[in-house]
Amino acid sequence: MFESDVLDVPQRALTGDLPEESRVGELVRDAHSRFAPVTHGTVADYIPVLAEADPDLFGLSLVEVDGTVHDAGDTVATFSIQSISKAFVLALVCDAIGHEEVHRIVGVNNTGLPFNSVIALELNDGSPMNPMVNAGAIATTALMPGDTAEEKWWAVREGLSRFAGRSLELDERVLRSESASNHRNQGISDLLTSYGRLQGRSEEMVDVYTRQCSLLVTADDLAIMGATLADGGLNPITREQVVSPEVCRDTLSVLAACGMYELSGEWLFEIGLPAKSGVSGGIVAVAPGKGALGAFSPPLDRAGNSVRGQRACSYLSRALGLNLFASRPRPAKEGDHDA
Ligand code: GLN
16 A cells, blocks of 8 residues: 555664654654655545645654654644544543443444444444444443533543643534534434443433544644553653553554554554544554654545555654564574574
8 A cells, every 4th residue: 555655765673662863853754745745635524614624734743652752744733633532532431441341332343334334333233343433432432431421521621631731622613513514423323322332312422522523633732642552651741640551552452453444454554553543634653662653634535544644654654663563583592492
């Protein structure tokens, strides 16, 4: 898919540490200038206000687990977090109810179908399948701590803000635009209710979910949020322990399997990192123990993943040696078994 982008890049097979700081910064800037001219993809318009996004905006941020930030392009431009919120709400829910319950109630397997598929629910006896598709995300939001929709919303906003290390604002225009056009999510949520799979009132849970998708972030925020998952739940900027290392492990495994929807397999094959995308053009890709990439560029591919964002992540994964599946033979040592 992206192999031709990286043929001339010196590739790191190492999965140990990142290269020295100056080299990381140089590669982030290089990725930005390399993919800025790409014009493929289409800006999402099924949520009317998203269609107004500037297709030329392109920001890349890499935050290391020690808090070092490397930026290129539009890294402080704000956009609604959309589906990337699902990753962090999952982490908060894992923290609140634990590994077993998330597995039992929501599931962790890819549907192989688009993120807003109704058929996926019907085919699986009403199981939402995983927290990264809309059905599973609405079911997961409903599991947030709080007795009322208002309390759950507060917990979502406060929790995501702790990941970002700053108070995240709600984009009222995006909320209004999506609320007026999200009949499909309402249908999915009603269907979940009919299968007895939604805790809480359908309309209210869709509203909390839509609010969480309307929180404003930047590429820098995404990289900080991802780097928190990369460092066992410790925010690298505020040094606050947001969730436990076990929650990060569980969340990242779901992102690897389902974060890029039905293209998650291709993404892993090319990039080899847990990641999450959103329809406004954001991507967060997490390199456990090292840091995270935050990308923003509105034009999307057919599954709803940012085109420039994916290509930049592919390039940086190769050049920085981030792919989780890469290794190279260990040099023989004295005492090794003879062949
Ligand atoms: N809020 C959007 C929706 O529910 C999120 C989808 C996405 O980012 N893929 O349709």
